[in-house]
Structures are given as structure tokens and as C-alpha cells.
Amino acid sequence: MTNKANIKILYTSDVHGNALPINYGTNEQADLGLAKYATLIKKTREINDHVIVIDNGDLIQGTPFMTHYVKKHSGKQNPMISIMNRIGIDAGVIGNHEFNFGKGILLDAIKQSNYPWLSANSLDEKTGNPYFGPPYSIKTLSNGIKAAIVGVTTHYIPNWETPEHIQGIQFADACTTLQHWVDEIRLKEKCDLLIAAYHGGFERDIETGKVTENLTGENQGYEMAEKIDGIDILLTGHQHRILTGMIRDCLIIQPGNNAENYGKVDVELQQEENGWVITSKQASVKTLEGIEADPVILKNNEELEQSTQNWLDKPIGHIEGDMTIKDPLQARMEKHPFIEFIQKVQMDISGADISVTSLFSNDSPGFSSTVTMRDIVTNYKYPNTLIVLSLTGRDIKQALERSATYFVLDPKGNLTVNPDYISPKSQHYNYDMWEGLNYTIRVSKPNGNKVENISYQGNSLDMDKTYHVVMNNYRASGGGNFDMLKNKPVVKEIQQDMVELISNYIQKHKTIKAAITNNFSVKA
Template identity: 25%
Template sequence: MLATSDLHMHLSGYDYHADAPCVQKGLCLTATLVRRAREEVAGTILLDNGDFLHGSPLGDYVAARQDGGPHPMMQAMAHLGYDAVNLGNHEFSMGIPLLAAALAEARFPVLSANTCPRDGSALGPLIAPWALIERDLPDQHGQAQRVRLGVIGVLPPDTALWDRQAIGGEVQMQPMAQTVAQQVPRLRAAGADVVVVLAHCGIGSAQAGSGPDAAGTQDAGLQDAGQQIAAIDGVDAVILGHRHMVFPAASLAPSPEVDPVGGTLHGKPAVMPGFFGSHLGVIDIDLIRAAGAWRVRSHKAEARAIASRDGEGRPLGLVAPDDGLTRLIQPAHEAVRLWARRPVGRTPQAIHSYFAMITDCPSVQIVNQAQAQYVAARLDGGPLAHLPVLSATAPFKAGGFGGPENYTLIPAGDILLRHAADLYIHPNTIMALLVTGAELRRWLEYSARGYRQIVPGGADQPLLGPDLPCFVYDTISGLTYEVDLSQPPHGQGGQRIRNLCWQGQPLDPAQQFVLATNSFRGSGNGGFSPAEPARVVLEEQTANRDILIAHIGRALNGAAAPERGAPAWRFSPLPGTSVTFDTSPLAAACLADAPHLALTPLARTEEGFLRLRLDL
């Protein structure tokens, strides 16, 4: 069984944001690994685990075009001979009509067992809970034996909440593990000899989904049910996704239920094949006939990479693009390159995200400015027009799992459409909430939870924990505050937010504000508490990126980069204390852009990052 996941419309080995070839992403490159694997074993099964339709400039271009041509991803999957695909949460981000139009082109089963379309929905005839895939496989004597593989697909049930505007009540979604437990007996009764679950979720814990965490938010179990699913009787293998991680991986911590080296959950093989086509998940199983039925005798799981890094941490391609798929998607590839080069504004200075995790950053400020101005204009003249409008957003590209290339850089001069997509890479829509000063403080405390607790007087202590992506580190424009790293994080009794002020005065816990944000955050994603319906004062199917583009082109009159003044937030001073953090090697030439920070370059890491020292 071969698996991809979280392709996010990355077909070419090309970075459209940078307008340059890339060896670390693209189904054209993964396809070469697919071809090689098919040469190893007869009767190979090829599956995808969701989030394949949206998440790149190519996806945006296909969603915006009016020509009604074939969908490039559906063409690519048919060309490669996918046997079944699972829906991910982002399949719903652009609405049911676009999803239904794409799936109508599918030449393979499309699965989502826990998605229940309402009567008459266009999606109803296009998806199924499971599929049976038959193969005639040679046994040890070379005799063909008929084997039936049952494939079940599930996705996070909170998708119905995260994308509720786009979904518009067309579907309901049920818990993943519960759904799998219900479907396995039906699949076995239909003749499945082996059952694999395409679970668009992370590994989670054995007790995932048991209740709220220390922050009062629903824990990650609803979207990280891998262990629960693997423990279900009758499930033989699990393919994971959603979290953009790789499994098996020796860097993960083992547990009695999880073997990160052997690639098992509860003793059953499991893979998570990265993102953007970075890896191909491979599960090999040997079957033995006993008591008239096939059962798994042994198994092996691995994640095969399309790229690695050389001795200096630079990307090193391991495969060449598949020629046939490259030719097939070439027209779409060239069209999106031209489309992404369209100017939308200008900036007198470069905008980058190299220091977005350690200071108030122009790449974040400009998004906050756009959101706040849009929401203020929409509320103007209404009953809430008297309230101050603040804005919350996080850096979207600031290293992390995406590596040292995962940063935004917009040179001074024309801001192109691809640059705007680089500043705001996700298909979120605008949302605004009615909040109090006390709620803003809690929001910031939770946003700062990923920083490690720092011992005063210590030298070169790692700043960031490894577990959280950069897009959960929200900053709120319109406020000034400090983050005290000597305090333990939220959830461990710490209070890190110091000197929180609005207009130079201490923030009144009872004062009301309107907070501009996005549908992802306002719906509770990233571990934040979902907003109560009564507190949602604006919710539209207007993309935050479109708001940003309009802001760049109109509101700033061609001077898109925010003026560099005193930062709105900073770390509290800890004399004699230093921390280290990793950033892009290109940051070495940009230290003057953060003169208020005491930064010292140290060395390149094995992963290719530049490690900097920050004196607090």
C-alpha cells in the first residue's frame, strides 16, 4: 500500500511563492517513488489521505478560473492510477459547489465515512464510506490468489465547524473512531480480507478526545484519533495525515502504544507521509491463509522522502520528476506562473518573516492592518461602530516543519499576487468577535504557550518547543505587551503576559472590543476555544487573502510595508540571559531590520537553519 497525504495542490516541483523550482514538494516528484515501488511489488495499491484540492497558488488559480476546464489534480490522480482517495478538512474550504465539481471528475472512489451529506446535496452521490479493492496476488508458489482490501476514510468532525460558512449546512460529520468501529464489521461482511483506514488526523493519545484541556478548549483528540482507530478490532493498518508530520520517525517519543521507529500503533503498521508530496508512505504486509481467511502475518512501514539535505543543510533532491505527469500538468503550471506574477501593489522596503517568532513583524502587521480596517468598515454605522477594532493573526511561514525555506521574503518594489499568497497561504475567511479585555489576555497567554520556560541567568537556552506550528502564535495589533519567558506556559499555571496596555493605559478586563480574526481561529482551531455564536459579530465567506490584496492595492496607496516603529510586543528583559532560535540563513543579511534585538549569528544546523542567539 502506497500513500500520499496533504498534497494541497502541489503538483509541480515548483515553489510558486518564490517563482523557482523546488526539490522538496510536488506530486511529480513523488510519482517517481510510486513508479519505483510498483516495480518492487506486484499489485500495489495507491491511496491518498486528503487535503489535495486547496493550499497552493495552483489551487487558488483553479478555484478562480472561469474556463471550466479539467481539474489538474483529478487529471494527475487518474494518470497515476489512484485506487481511492479520502477527503480532508480543506477539501471543504472553498465550498460545496467547487468540491462537487472536482469530485465529479474522479475516476476512483472518493471516501469519507463520517461525512453525512443532507438529502439532495450535490456531494451525496460523489462520496462513499468505504471501498473494496481487489487484487490477484502471487503466493509463495507463484499461484494467483484473490485478495480484497477494504479502505475506510474519515476526517476531523470539527471540519463542519471550521468551515461552516463554506459548508453551509450541507453535511454533518461524526466522530472518527466511532465511525470506523461501526464500518469495519460492514466492510468485513462485504468480503474485505484486509482493512486499512485513511484517517485524516494525527496520532493523538490512547485516550484522545476525552475532554477539555487545561485551557478549557477541547483537546486534540477529535482531530488526532490515530491511536484510537488503530486499537479497533478488525483494523489492520492506518494511514495518517493532517498534521504535516512524518511517521515512522525516530525523532518522535515512543510509548507502549506507539513505536516511532518500527512504525506501529498498537502493533499495527501506520504511516504519515509528510506534506506537499514530500514523502511516500509505504506499508508492506505479508498475508497467510488460516481457517479459510487471510490474516496479516508480518508488516513493515516506512516513509520514503523525495529530498534530503547536504552537509551544509541545503536541499538535495533524491528523485527526478515523472516525465508523463510533468507533461500532463504543464499547461496548468505555466498558466498559474503567469497569473501569480500580476502586480497588486508596491512596497518601499523588503517584507520578510525571519524574526516573526521573536518580535512584532511587518509580515504579520500588514495582515492585522488589513483585517482591522476591513472589519471596522463593515461595522461602520452599526450598533458596534463605537467599539475599538483590534486584530489577531500569526506568522504563517516562519520555519518549523517546513524547514529553513519556509519563510516569506518580498523584495522592495512591486508586490505580486504570489507575494500576497505567500503572506497569507491559507484559504481562511474573515470573522470578527466581541471580546473583553480579560478574554484578550487569555488569548495572548494561550498564543505564547509554545515558548519554553527560560531560567534567568542561563545561557543559550532553546526558545521554541518542537511541537507547535508557527501559525498558533497569534499576536494582537492595537495592544502593547510583554511576554515573560521566566514564567511557565499557559496550562502550567503561568502568567506570561505583562504590561498589557491599550492606548498606553493598562487594559481594563471588562472593556469590550471587536477582534478581527479568521474562520480557522474563530472556529476553535489551533486549540483555541471556539467563539460562542452570540459573540460572532461578523462572519463572511470573504477570503482574508482577498482582504489583504485589496488593502495592499488601495488602502496603503502603494506603500504596503508598515512603518517600523516601536514593536507592539517584546520579551520581558532578563539581564544576563540568552536564548537561541533557528531561522532562515538569509536572516544573517537582515539583522539591521531588527535593531531593537540583540542578535548574534551562531552556526548552521544540520537541518539548514541559521541559529541565532538572542540576549534578553
Template identity: 30%
Template sequence: MPSARLTASGVALALVLAPAVASAAGPQGPGQDAHDLDLTLLATTDMHGRVLNWDYFKDATYTERSGDTVGLAKVASVVDQVRTEVGDDSLLVVDNGDAIQGTPLTYYYAKVEPVAETGEDHPMATAYNQIGYDAQVVGNHEFNYGLDHLRAYEGDLAMPLLGANVVDAQTGEPWLEPWTMVTKKVEGHKPVKVGILGLTTPGSAIWDKGVVEGTLEFRDMVETAAEYVPQMRAAGADVVVVLSHAGKGPSSYDTSLLPPENPSDVIARTVPGIDVMVVGHTHRDVPQEVIHNEVTGEPVLLTQPYRWGGTVTRVDLDLEKSRGQWDVKDAAGMAYRTRDFVEDPAVVAAAAQAHGRTVDYVNQVVATATEEMSGAESFWKDTAIVDFIQHVQTETVDQALEGTAYADVPVLSIAAPFSRTALFPAGDVTIRDMAGLYIYDNTLEAVTMTGAQVRDYLEYSAKYFATVPAGESFDPASDVNADGTPDYNYDMLSGVSYELDLSQPVGDRVENLALADGTPVTDDMEFVVAVNNYRRSGGGAFPHVSTAPVVYNEQQEIRQLLIDWASARGVIDPADFSVENWWLTVADVPVAP
């Protein structure tokens, strides 16, 4: 059994250690005797197609208000520094999945020049190989582009791609390698065997049903860990690391249909024999968390790097001999922010051709707009450019539900005014113009809601506006963002018509809520509502939506859906989708345009 005691001093070190201090510490800490041995684990997760610190939609270097940067080229410089510090024989580098979806780069090599057809190396694999990773777990987004694409990517990797709970639906045998054993031979010491187990969230069975149904099954992560961890120990693993492409907390789907989505903490608490877990999927920034195993009482260190390579987490393991075997005595975690590092020239060079092709692709014209469409007034007025989002979301969900029990249920759509600078010029519209409209990496989901819930939702959204007394005029320059509500938390609905009377108090503003044919919406009516994953997961604390039954979730990026729709038609004409269906009023007097 492991005895990974996390000392109080270890916690303090993890919280304050900076890259310069880490580099000066050396491979062996103070107070260790000749029988002690240090191992260092570096981890990334949820890279989502980021090789370089580049924003393909802005055609510029990536910037974030926090100052964080992205990309494997930045990660490479962190790894190089730590490898120089501790030595390659004492270092393991792992990735926690969701690598090959998320940017135009990965879209290009999945759809435009598919690596499964061209035989070219996947640019993400090229970058991982250049850095020198030891193992990766498959993430749920690895299945987005199909199994042939995933197999091609797997073949390009110089490391094993793990997935113990991903099994062949016909045989029950593992579809991916369940675990791997990495042996580290530090001069003067007995070799250390590190077992690395890969587990991924079962949600892919729903999100990529069209890809995996009948071919793959996704088994319970907790039960799978309980099966394989003892096998790894029996095979001689001195240290057990679990790569868990899952977070902590509730599931976004009905767990009577699938095992839980985010059971990382349950695995740590209930499965004995684990020393370290790398956590992912939820895009949180948690360098270190300790959970005590309820069977052994021993601590398990959980580390979650920030998404896209914003951080690389480091776990330092202090090993000691116990009855001739290595045992984990102490463990401490911390994070390097990649903004403090330059891009590695070798990774930049390796990615140059793929990057250049992608830049050319992003700057392509996708369609011609028949007239200019601006988002400048979308935060207080129904505009064609937001109606474009609503139309694509509605059409996507409506088509996906054909032949299901929800085929005849009215589909509504929710969108927010993300950008006041959004603009489709009259004439050529590029992929970058699309990105200027939909600035977030949201995916599309759909839930069922009642008429009463839809009304509650709109009332909550209407708190965005200040109260305007009867007889006074609404001023879009001052009567919005009430109580600090940001633009992205003002939601508009399509598929129904309604008015918001700003002379009324918050919670009593929605009037004349009706179907498109004028039929008043009653409390017991049922609707399917298209919504982005941020809102559906609780972002903005809107009522009902986070607990509503999910009927559609294929993990498709909304931005890409907009691009695909425009590309398929070649023309963006407001006459095809623009419907004025909501208005602001003051004491029943329409707000002047």
C-alpha cells in the same frame, strides 16, 4: 479476523530497506510456500495541491533544508518502480486526503478559473489518474472551496472518493461512498478482496461551518469504523485497509461539541478486523507504527507518509490461506523519500498547461505600494510590513466574530518576523512579494486570553532578547536570538501598546501594557487573539495559547488572506494600517532607531 503478525525481522526490514534493495527483493520473499501471496500498498497523504516539485511563490524549483522534494510527479516515479517490481496485480495505491488546497495551483482552479464552472478537469485529479490510484479519502481541506467544487473534483477522479462518516444532514445517508472493494487477481492464486474504508476528521464542521452547516454532518470516526468494518468483512474482504484522515492525540477544539479530531490510534486499538491504517492530517513522518487491538490482541500497522509527497510509504502484506480464505500473516512498512526519484515525464506533461497558467498568475501584480516597506529591522523594531500582517489578521477575525458573543471583545493579533529579506517595493507588488513576507503555510485561528495571560505571553516572547545592562546600548546584531531562539519564535502583538525593558531579567520585562486608548491592561480583561495555527497548536511552547478556547478557525491561509486584502483594495498604504505600538527600552530609555 485478521492475524497481521508483525515479526521482529519485519520491523528491521522496514527500518533499513532502501529503494534499490526493495527493487531487488522481487514480488515473493524468501521462505514462502506456494500458498502464500504478497500484496503491496503504497500511500500518500496531505499533498495539498503539489503536482510538480515547484515553489510558486519563489518561481523556482522547490527546495527544503532537509533535501526533501514534493509533488505527484515525484510520487509517480516511486509508483512506477514498485509497480514494475511487484506487478500491477499485486499493488494498491491510495491517498489519504487534503489534495485540493494548499498551493496557488489549487487556488487558481478553485477561485480564478473554477473547475466547477469551466468543466475542466482538476489538475490534481489529472495527476492522480495518470498515476493510477485505487482510492482516496476526503480530507478536511477538501471542503474549503465549497461542495460544488468538491463534487466537480470527485467527478474528475478515476478512483472512488471515500468518506464513511460524512453524511447528509437531512437524511443521515452517506454523502460520499463509505468504502470500496478492490479485487486483485494474481496468476495462480485465488483472487484477494481488499476492503478500503475512508474516514475523515470531524473538525470540518467547525473549520468550514459556512460551507457544511445544515448540509453535512461529520460522525464519530471510531463509531463509524465499528459500523463498517464488519460490513466489509461480511462482504468478503480478505484484507481491510482504513484511510484515516486524522492523526493521533488531542483535538484542537472542544470535544463536547464534536467527536475527537485525531482518533486514529483509538480506532486501531478498539475496532477489530483492521489490518492496515493510513494516517494523515497531522503532517508527521511515521512510516510504521504497530498498535495491538485490545479485542483480538492482533497488531494493526499504522503508516503515515510525510506531507506533500515528501515520502511514499510502502506496506508489504504476506498473505496465507486459512480455511480457504486469505489471511494476513505478516506486515512491514517503510518509506521512499521522493528526493531520490526524478519527476515522471507523463505527469509533468499532463500538468503543463495548468502549471503554466498558475505561474503566470503568481507573477501578477496584486497592488501598488505607496512606499517601500522592508522587513530588515522587523526582528527588533515595529515595522509597517509586519503591521500589514497584523491588520489583516485582526480585520479577518473581527469581521468573522460579528454577531457572536465575542463581537465586542477587543481583538489582538500576533505575528513574528519570519523573513529579514521581506520587501514590498514602492510601486508594483506581486503575489511572490507577498510570499516573501509570509513564508509559511500557516492558517489563521483565534483564541480567548485574559490580560494576565497576554502579559505572560509577551514575557515569554521577550526571552528572544539578551539582557542589556543599564547604561549600555542595545545592538541588534548581537543582542537577539538569545539562547538560540529563532526569529520566528519572537512574537509581537498589536491591539495593545507595551514596552520591553531589556535591562530586566527574562520574565519581568513587560512594562506599560495598555489598550489603544491608554487604559492599563488588567489581569481579568478578556481578549480575542488572532494567531497562526503553528503557534496555537503549541509551536514554540508559548504559554496559554495551545490550551486557550478557540473561537475562530476557518482554515484560511494567512498568506492568501494578505493577497486577497491587497487585491481587493489595489493600494498598500502604511497610513491605512501601520501603528507603532511597541518599543524596546534599556532601563526605561528607548532604544535608538
């Protein structure tokens, strides 16, 4: 009788610090988080003999829970790691946001893990070897089936991350590196199943192959599946998309973000004379809706969660006037008092008289009359620091033109958001607003010529003169395809993160008046 086997691969990607089933912005219970996922894994193992569990990166950063842990409790075990250890995952992958809190926090997390962290293309600059450990992991199941898991990370990280956070690490091309290790694994390990886990997404439509984003190298999923022979399953992430499909004979999947969903792959194999052969493979994305949270995980994190809630609910100041955001598009088309407030904080701490910021998300509510830490972290989601760059007027003009591509005109001639900023990944944070300059964006004009009447202190912006401009470290590194900002002279670095700077500013002034300076406009 022919021997058959069924393997279930379950994986998360872009969990972003969501340990518990709660939305910290609203403080309401939600169908998300690793505590619920743990219950799902336990039940799956109870009825299946062959289960492989993987996390695909961006695990340890993204919620107030994790921000508070890093600021106040980092001497204790990382809660995301303790949960993954309890779940018993087989491997994790390094994501780009793993570096946001600094290399020390990441290395501590790795030391605490009972599983390997994979990133074959994150290399030690001195030795050329993978920096974080083995490039791949082998799991041999009880029936002798041998599964290889190889991990790679988007190599675009140096375009975003603070240099000291990635000191000593070189990020090799993810696709080229994966090609090397797939060939190596197939030759040496004689595995029955090869899983590639890539913290990166797709640069092309998975069905048509049509280019869907700038081919910067940030996302190479399509190229990997199209060019590399020997990958049975390609697990992806980074873009926060939900998709499944086939590219050639490679099964691909991406399960969204925030542990709202998880990826599930069912693989059937049949034993033949020369070993096990895959007869079918199917991918699906499942929700955690209706699944009970693991009570042990809830209990273990009770103290940290209560400390987080106390920190979030502490009133730190008041707003005089209206600083709430009711229409995010309108808040990007004309000056909003919340945006002006962020600019003032940046200019106050840096001493620069030109400032750049974004409205990161359409979910940002702004500030109501009483401001708590919860309000700050809900609006300012990233652990950004500030950098003052010395930019020429020409650099500034190019950056303004880049932001101006955020808007397009719909068929009726109305202003709307460029679809490229919505799909395949929401990128509202890549539209910047400037303080200290006056300017007009004319959307109907061609790219590169949309920004008019740029002036500084009453005079036209001098293309050859240099100006000091404060912005977050992500943008200062050229993140968001702002290449004109890369490698520009650094005037000053402020190492405190913006959540702390905003909090300090409000506590210092106690009452903040909602005000606007109408320095820019967006017109058809």
C-alpha cells in the same frame, strides 16, 4: 505447494496542491509533487502484480497553482483530480483542507474523480448516511485476495471551517465510526486485508502511549489502533509527520506532506485452508528524490502552470523601507513591520480597531522592495477570510494568555519556543500578535498570568466591556485551541480571502511604508 502473495500499498497524504515539481516560493525545481509520484506508481505496477494506491486527504488546497485554478480556471477539470485519475488510485479520503475553497469546488472534484472518496464519519445531517458516498471500498486482486479500504476524517473540522463550507454535513466521532465500520466489514465482506485510512494523526507517543497533545479529539490515531480490533494497517496524516510503527498488531504509518515523500507498505500473505492469512507487514516512508516527472502530466498542466507563473510574477506594488523577515522568533517577540502591515490591511477592510494575526511559518520571508503575487502567497499560505467578533475584555485576556504559552525559558533563562508548538506538528501559526492593544508577555510567570499591563486607547482593558476584534476565520472558530473565541457574536464577515485583500490594498496604495508601532513586548 503453499500459495503466497505480496501486496504493495502506496499512499500519499497532505499533498496540499503540489502537482508539479516546483517550490513556488523560490520558483526552483524540487523533488516533490504528484507528477513525480505518477512515475513511481507506474514503475511499481510494471514489476508488481498486486498494488493498491490511496490518497489520504488534504489534496486540493495548498499551493498558488491551486489557488489560481480556483480563482481563474475552476470551470476546467481540477488538475489534482486529473493527475490522480491518470495515476489510477483506488480510493481517496476527505481531508479537512478539502473544504477550504467551499463545498462546490470539493463536490466538483469528487464528480470528476474515477475513484471513490471515503469519509465514513462525514454524514448527511438529514439522512445520517455518509455524505460523500460509500464509507468503504473493496478491491479484489487478481489472485482473489480481497482488500477493504475504509476512510474516516478528523471530526474537528467544525472548529476550523467556515460554516457555509460544511453546511448540511455532520462530523461524527472518527474513532467510534471506524469501530462500527471495521466490525461491519469484518462481518459482511470476509476480507483478507483491512486498511483504515484516517485523515488524522496521533494524540499519543506511538511507543510509550504518553499523551503528546491536548486530547481534543482532533487526532485519534493511537486510540484507533489501541482499541479497535480488526485493523491490519492504519494509514494516517494531517500532522505532517514521518513515522512508522506498531500499536498492538496494527501497523501504522504517516508519510509527511507536500508529496515530498510517500508511504509504502509491504504485506505478505499465505493461502491456507480457510483463506489468506497475513504472515508479515512492513511500513516505510520513501522520498521522490531523483524520480523523473511524468511528461504527460507536465504537458497537460503547461497552460495552467504558465498562467499561474504570470499571475505570481506580476508586480503589484512597492515597499519603502525594510519589510523582510530575517529572524522569525524575533519577529514574534517584538513588532515587525510585516506583521503591522497585515494588521493594517485587516483593520482597513473591517473597520475594527483591534486586530489579530500570526506569522504562519518560519519560512515566511516578508516583503522586499517590489511586491508580486508570489510574495503574497508565499507569506499568506491559507485561503482565510476575515471575521469581526464582539469580545469581552475577559475573552481577549484569555486569548492573549493562550498565545503567551508559545514562549518558554530554556535552562539558561533565554526565551525560546515551547516544544509543544514544534512537535509533533509545527504550529507557529497558533501564536497571535495583537494590534490596537498594548501589552507585555512575562514568560517566567505561570500559565494564565503571563500577560501584563493590557491597555486599550490609553486605558486598562475592561474585563466586562465588549470590543470589536478582526481575525481570520480559522481563529474566529476557535481553531488552535482558542476555545474562548468559539461561538462569540459575529459583527461582520468579509468573504474575500486574505490574498485578495492584501493584493487590493497594495494596488490601492501603490507604495507601502514599512513602519512599526511598539505596542507589545515579550520578556523573560
